Amino acid sequence: MDDGCRWRLPAYLLVASTFFVQGWVVWTDAGSDVHDTPLSAQALEGQAIFRANNCQSCHQLFGAGGYLGPDLTNATRRVPAARYATFLDEGAGAMPAFHLDGPQRDAVWAYLSALDSAGLGVPTLPEGETGPLYADALARWQASGEALPAEVATGAAVATARGCGGCHLSFAPGGAGGAPDLGDAVSRLGAGGVRQVVAGGRGGMPNLVLSDPELDSVVALLTWVDAHQDTLRPSRDLSPLDAPWFAYRDTK
Numbered sequence: 001m002d003d004g005c006r007w008r009l010p011a012y013l014l015v016a017s018t019f020f021v022q023g024w025v026v027w028t029d030a031g032s033d034v035h036d037t038p039l040s041a042q043a044l045e046g047q048a049i050f051r052a053n054n055c056q057s058c059h060q061l062f063g064a065g066g067y068l069g070p071d072l073t074n075a076t077r078r079v080p081a082a083r084y085a086t087f088l089d090e091g092a093g094a095m096p097a098f099h100l101d102g103p104q105r106d107a108v109w110a111y112l113s114a115l116d117s118a119g120l121g122v123p124t125l126p127e128g129e130t131g132p133l134y135a136d137a138l139a140r141w142q143a144s145g146e147a148l149p150a151e152v153a154t155g156a157a158v159a160t161a162r163g164c165g166g167c168h169l170s171f172a173p174g175g176a177g178g179a180p181d182l183g184d185a186v187s188r189l190g191a192g193g194v195r196q197v198v199a200g201g202r203g204g205m206p207n208l209v210l211s212d213p214e215l216d217s218v219v220a221l222l223t224w225v226d227a228h229q230d231t232l233r234p235s236r237d238l239s240p241l242d243a244p245w246f247a248y249r250d251t252k
């Protein structure tokens with residue numbers, strides 16, 4: 001048995017128990033206003049539809065759930081209704097089409113609106129990732145005596161100057177507006193796909209109008225980070241005691 005196999009089961013159990021505890025925290029969280037205000041009949045129906053369609057296998061609520069799609073706790077304040085309908089009818093990227101009828105779609109929206117009214121999610125960053133996008137990880141890399149390719153350093157400077165880290169978090173999903181983790185974006189979209197999104201914008205991702213050299217260096221940064229993510233990605237403490245990994249503050 002190699003080391004990977006030996007740790008796979010305990011790691012799986014830890015992750016599974018973490019999600020269990022997170023789920024428990026979400027549904028019993030006595031401190032949040034959602035549970036002080038009973039859900040309307042329509043929102044309760046939406047909750048049942050949400051669960052029956054396993055939306056939570058890809059989406060988080062209050063930071064708990066799957067990580068393929070963005071956290072939906074505050075989706076209703078950022079996703080326009082027409083875009084929401086398109087997402088469900090046609091799917092988007094990794095999200096399949098669901099073909100819910102109008103009243104079912106409205107019920108899910110009513111449920112998500114009730115969650116949204118509980119407060120604004122502020123994702124917690126991995127330990128030591130508090131600077132601009134990847135700045136801390138690159139500083140750790142250099143502190144260990146490793147050279148940083150010039151183009152990557154330039155890309156990091158462009159990412160800082162253009163405020164990519166204002167929305168995207170270093171090695172964590174759930175940035176502003178649902179901005180995804182870019183640590184594996186090149187693996188998922190290919191360098192060409194990443195270039196296309198950054199150059200043209202997409203959904204909540206604005207077209208930041210980068211010059212060609214800026215675009216080249218940002219793509220070089222993301223390609224390099226992706227290739228070195230095993231070293232760069234901070235190990236995250238999966239202790240259930242730290243769950244949920246999102247802090248919610250009241251913004252009503």
Ligand code: HEC
Pocket residue numbers: 049050053054055056057058059068069070072075078079084087092093094095096098108177178203204
């Ligand atoms: C197989 C995984 C998967 C499932 C299941 C899934 N989604 Fe998604 N969803 C995604 C992904 C990935 C995105 C981001 C797509 C993009 O931005 O291109 C997304 C985006 C969304 C968005 C837009 C969020 C935003 O901030 O822009 C909403 C709303 C949404 N999904 C609702 C739902 C609902 C409701 C269900 C269940 C009926 C559901 N999703 C099921 C993967 C999934």
Ligand code: HEC
Pocket residue numbers: 158159162163164165166167168176177178179180181182185188189194197198202203204205206208218
């Ligand atoms: C105003 C917030 C915001 C800023 C600033 C921003 N992004 Fe984004 N970005 C997003 C959102 C939201 C998405 C998801 C778009 C969608 O769902 O279609 C995204 C998507 C992306 C994607 C596609 C990722 C994927 O997994 O599909 C890449 C690549 C990307 N951004 C790179 C950048 C870079 C590089 C910068 C800085 C030059 C930047 N972004 C600045 C909000 C932002």
